[in-house]
Amino acid sequence: MRTHTPLPSLLLLGSLTLTAACTSATANSSGTPTTGARAGSSPSAVRTVDPSKIKGLRIVNDNSEQSSCPFAASYPDVPGAQAMTAAMKKYVEGLLDGFRESACADGSDSTAGRELNISHQFLVASGDVLGVRLTTQDQTSASDGRSTRTYWYDGKAGAYRTPLGLIADGSRDAFADALKAELKGREGVDEADLNATFSDPGFLASSLGDVSFAADGALRVEFGRGVVGAVAAGSYLVTVPAATVTPWLSAFGKRAQQQTMAPSTSLDLGAASTPTPAVLTHTASGDDDTDCKKVKCMALTFDDGPAAPETATLLTYLAQYNARATFFTVGQNVAAHPELVRAEARAGHEVGNHSWNHPDLTKLTPEQIASQLDRTSAAIKAATGKAPTLFRPPYGAVNSTVRAATSMSPVLWTVDTEDWKYPDATKVAQTVITKAGRNDVVLMHDIHPTSVAAVPEILRTLTARGYHFVTVSHLRATL
DSSP, X not given: OOSSOSSOHHHHHHHTTOOOOOOOOOOOTTSSOOOOOEESSOOOOOOXXXXXXXXXXXXXXXXXXXXXXXXXXXXXXXXXXXXHHHHHHHHHHHHHHHHIIIIISSOOSTTTTOEEEEEEEEEEEEBTEEEEEEEEEEEOSSSOOEEEEEEEEETTTTEEEOGGGXXXXXXXXXXXXXXXXXXXXXXXXXXXXHHHHHHSTTHHHXXXXXXXXXXXXXXXXXXXXXXXXOGGGOOEEEEEOHHHHGGGBOHHHHHHXXXXXXXXXXXXXXXXXXXXXXXXXXXXXXXXXXXXXXXXXXXXXXXXXXXXXXXXXXXXXXXHTTOOOEEEEOHXXXXXXXXHHHHHHHTTOEEEEOOSSOOOGGGSOHHHHHHHHHHHHHHHHHHHSSOOSEEOOGGGOOOHHHHHTOXXXXXXXXXXXXXXXXXXXXXXXXXXXXXXXXXXXXXXXXTXXXXXXXXXXXXXXXXXXXXXXXXXXXXXXXX
């Protein structure tokens, strides 16, 4: 990836103002491609969870911004649920290590077109029950690579539960029979193979990866591609009505069902009191009157946040030098930490859109692109009262289809610090100090502590050299 464009910054900024009319569309919850799941009955509605209500929540993020090594991963770290967090961490880091080794190590084109994306969704966060779904999109030439896994935590017992833990030990045979009966006759399912699969006593324990409750108490079970049917047929969704499944649930399963149907006002997993990290209360004194035609300007941009506590620390550093920046935020992180996004806007910074969960938008349908961007814009507006006008496409990947799906203006960069690859504060600071120049747009990430730690040296050194730090929109408007 380029570290500095040979074109003048003014030309780059001007070329990125091309947009098209917004397309109204709908897509699935993640905005990413899905398989053709087959449901036996009409799927029950799924209740949404507001993650901003979870005290002490931290979203663990690890993303790249390089088109030759495109990956993005996130999972929640909730106080009190350490064992569940450890299980998610092991799964995510295993996938990331394998992807980096195969796709990122030598920069070759042998895995061109591959992308790894792991996003999260809260199923329930209420009372003493926590449930999370991780959705993995590992695009290969063989299939769409989508898979899902659910993780459960029992606060009463202080224990991590697998999906099968929702079912009582003595009811698992009856539960398995019900699933098998529901799957028989579906397109792509061979009855003989299905019987053989379910006859394996360890099948449910090893293959029951995604189990959750709907708002009406029904149990939703999704079997991944190739688990119970032909690979080409995709995934299979089985919905078991509440009246049928409730007698089969374990004590924890019944609490998880109840907390999904009628959520409590708070989540208590028995963790020690977690103090809420302080958020900067600095308020900008007014509009920025810097004239970039007369003075040296630079636009620092920070992708993938907000992150706690890193973004709050960064806001403090910026305020100390009266510097303004542009934050390209990821929607699922905005939903978790709207208070940080409000603090960004209140301090005079610009808040932009970086998609909901960081997929390569050029690989999505127009409807999925619109979903990714529209959901994120709605979350930003809910936090700040103002919808964003700029977006940064993940990996810098943008084409005519992406531009046509939104009225926002795309923003790339002229200096890439590659801070996601080199977690070294000194190296990041020196990259900016030595390579960035007048009117440059610098790419950094506020999800990395080392990147945030580099900012004071950047601001101190370049301020002494006469630089003013402005938002991308201000830089565009004054050139």
